[in-house]
Amino acid sequence: MSEHPSSRLACGRDMDAVWDRIGSPPDEHERTCPHCGQARRDLGELASLTALERDAELHDPALEPDPAVLGRIMDVARAEVRRGRRFPLDEPADDEPAPELTVSEQAVSASARRAGDAVAGVQVERCVVTLVADGPRPRSTGPTGGFAVTGPDSYRQTRPSQVEAALQITVPVTASIPSVAAEIRSSVRRRVSREVGVDVVRVDIEVRDTHDV
Amino acid sequence: MSGSHGEHPRHPGEPPGLSEATIVGRAQDGDLAAFEELSRRYQGPLFRLAVRLLSDRGEAEDALQDTMITVWRKLPSLTDLPAFHGWVYQIMTRRCMSVLRTRARRSTDPSGDDTFLDGVGRGRLGSGTGGQDPAAATEYAEQLRGLNAELARLPDEQRACWVLRELHELSYPEIAFATNLPLSTVRGRIARARQNLAKGMEAWR
Numbered sequence: 525m526s527e528h529p530s531s532r533l534a535c536g537r538d539m540d541a542v543w544d545r546i547g548s549p550p551d552e553h554e555r556t557c558p559h560c561g562q563a564r565r566d567l568g569e570l571a572s573l574t575a576l577e578r579d580a581e582l583h584d585p586a587l588e589p590d591p592a593v594l595g596r597i598m599d600v601a602r603a604e605v606r607r608g609r610r611f612p613l614d615e616p617a618d619d620e621p622a623p624e625l626t627v628s629e630q631a632v633s634a635s636a637r638r639a640g641d642a643v644a645g646v647q648v649e650r651c652v653v654t655l656v657a658d659g660p661r662p663r664s665t666g667p668t669g670g671f672a673v674t675g676p677d678s679y680r681q682t683r684p685s686q687v688e689a690a691l692q693i694t695v696p697v698t699a700s701i702p703s704v705a706a707e708i709r710s711s712v713r714r715r716v717s718r719e720v721g722v723d724v725v726r727v728d729i730e731v732r733d734t735h736d737v
Numbered sequence: 738m739s740g741s742h743g744e745h746p747r748h749p750g751e752p753p754g755l756s757e758a759t760i761v762g763r764a765q766d767g768d769l770a771a772f773e774e775l776s777r778r779y780q781g782p783l784f785r786l787a788v789r790l791l792s793d794r795g796e797a798e799d800a801l802q803d804t805m806i807t808v809w810r811k812l813p814s815l816t817d818l819p820a821f822h823g824w825v826y827q828i829m830t831r832r833c834m835s836v837l838r839t840r841a842r843r844s845t846d847p848s849g850d851d852t853f854l855d856g857v858g859r860g861r862l863g864s865g866t867g868g869q870d871p872a873a874a875t876e877y878a879e880q881l882r883g884l885n886a887e888l889a890r891l892p893d894e895q896r897a898c899w900v901l902r903e904l905h906e907l908s909y910p911e912i913a914f915a916t917n918l919p920l921s922t923v924r925g926r927i928a929r930a931r932q933n934l935a936k937g938m939e940a941w942r
Contacts, residue, residue: 597809
């Protein structure tokens with residue numbers, strides 16, 4: 525079967541054009557052209573039935589999936605989020621390869637996103653957080669010299685892990701981008717530190733679009 | 738709300754507030770609530786598409802589940818957030834076409850119930866023809882049944898292109914993307930499907 529049927533009418537118009545205009549009153553050419561008139565009649569019933577079918581599908585309970593399907597989809601998504609990457613809550617010392625406490629990358633990202641959303645009019649599209657692996661070494665504090673301590677009082681003077689956050693945002697058309705960016709940076713640092721307990725040392729902001737208020 | 742530059746179109750059913758691109762971005766970051774919102778939003782349209790293409794409720798539900806899990810896993814690789822709509826349709830369309838090709842290789846009849854959509858159409862008499870007299874309503878219902886029967890008779894590729902265009906209102910480029918066909922082939926298949934349907938409907942008058 526040909527994939528390119530001849531759909532040119534004798535008057536030179538294409539059936540596609542007739543179909544595209546089928547929901548509108550005939551234009552000047554169509555009012556007088558017998559070929560277009562016939563084509564409109566031929567396609568008119570199909571067009572009205574198609575429109576009815578399109579509308580009816582939307583409200584037909586027989587064409588809704590079993591609610592259990594959504595449950596199964598979300599079960600898989602939840603299981604895979606739980607297996608996602610984890611950050612150490614505290615920066616590990618050189619002699620301590622395995623961090624004791626961790627937080628999921630997704631939890632850090634969600635906290636930073638909420639912080640961005642909290643700034644008036646801002647919507648965070650994406651937020652990616654990355655661990656700063658080679659930040660400046662932790663300060664050495666306390667009577668024991670900080671990180672080298674082990675033993676019963678081994679809750680050493682540790683430093684929270686450091687992360688960088690990159691946010692892609694949309695802002696109101698009326699927003700002053702420098703002031704919004706400053707507010708977001710402050711909000712992200714404060715909120716992530718409070719909610720998750722890691723330090724955000726850098727916040728990159730990309731304004732992707734503007735939106736109406 | 739949508740992007741003032743037209744880059745973030747809203748889709749039917751999208752509540753005011755967050756644009757779809759924003760919800761997609763959040764789901765990319767692993768936000769389960771955002772992904773659930775996308776799944777709720779698309780499960781109906783995708784299921785209806787699969788039922789049309791596969792004529793089998795069970796297989797359509799499997800296709801929906803596989804599609805949304807694929808969406809979840811591949812979301813981080815989607816760079817153009819506003820293209821999500823066409824991308825989801827592409828995954829579902831290709832999944833369905835793969836099922837149809839497997840059926841064809843087995844050279845068996847479709848496992849689907851050919852009368853499934855007939856039954857669906859019959860249930861719509863009241864809502865679609867309110868105010869008409871019973872005879873006219875019956876005739877209209879019969880014509881709708883005819884449309885569904887003729888649609889089911891179309892070759893799979895024609896039916897897929899037609900359904901994506903006329904029932905799901907995808908653009909020609911979106912359909913070309915979904916079916917992995919050149920734009921000219923998509924136009925040809927839709928035109929051919931239209932001719933076949935119009936001709937087939939004559940018998941139902």
